[in-house]
Amino acid sequence: MKIITGEYSGRNIFMPGHIRPTQNLLRKAVFDMIGHDLSGLSFLDLFSGSGAMGFEAISCGAAEVCMVERDPKCVGVIEDNMMILKPGENGQKVDLIIKDVFASIKELERQGRKFHVVFFDPPFDQRLGKKTLKTLLAHDILHPNSFLIAQYGTDETLPGIDDVQEIAGRFLLVKDKIYGSSRLTVYERLAEEGL
Numbered sequence: 001m002k003i004i005t006g007e008y009s010g011r012n013i014f015m016p017g018h019i020r021p022t023q024n025l026l027r028k029a030v031f032d033m034i035g036h037d038l039s040g041l042s043f044l045d046l047f048s049g050s051g052a053m054g055f056e057a058i059s060c061g062a063a064e065v066c067m068v069e070r071d072p073k074c075v076g077v078i079e080d081n082m083m084i085l086k087p088g089e090n091g092q093k094v095d096l097i098i099k100d101v102f103a104s105i106k107e108l109e110r111q112g113r114k115f116h117v118v119f120f121d122p123p124f125d126q127r128l129g130k131k132t133l134k135t136l137l138a139h140d141i142l143h144p145n146s147f148l149i150a151q152y153g154t155d156e157t158l159p160g161i162d163d164v165q166e167i168a169g170r171f172l173l174v175k176d177k178i179y180g181s182s183r184l185t186v187y188e189r190l191a192e193e194g195l
């Protein structure tokens with residue numbers, strides 16, 4: 001698999017053999033929408049797999065990238081990819097949390113960390129999209145202006161925008177599109193006036 005945009009564009013990264021990778025088309029759609037210049041922004045990649053989305057964010061200049069993965073094979077691949085790409089050499093903060101996603105979200109809140117972009121792509125067969133979204137909205141780890149990006153199976157449904165706004169304030173539904181067996185839903189959180 002190749003990095004498709006930014007500083008590392010065209011560079012190969014390893015991919016675990018037992019996971020479903022985020023398609024190039026879908027990764028491109030995400031970064032076309034949120035922008036290819038993430039300078040000064042923080043990016044959280046949950047259910048990281050190979051770390052492809054996190055490495056794309058680093059390639060686009062994100063100042064801080066946090067990847068969360070607990071599968072030992074995937075962790076090994078992410079660490080190998082870090083050795084290849086050597087992220088952080090330009091001053092970015094890059095970390096890998098080897099822990100359950102839901103426990104990690106709570107821990108990130110305890111640490112007071114906040115992110116401008118949160119991407120999550122749980123295993124489709126576990127149908128964790130809705131649980132992940134609700135957990136994120138229940139914990140204060142989003143900047144006032146931020147994006148929540150979900151990739152999940154087409155047989156799962158995430159809460160509608162009205163439900164999201166009721167839980168977490170002003171959100172816009174930016175994108176909701178099917179790519180093969182994947183569905184991509186993107187919410188943008190808007191800062192309340194006066195913040």
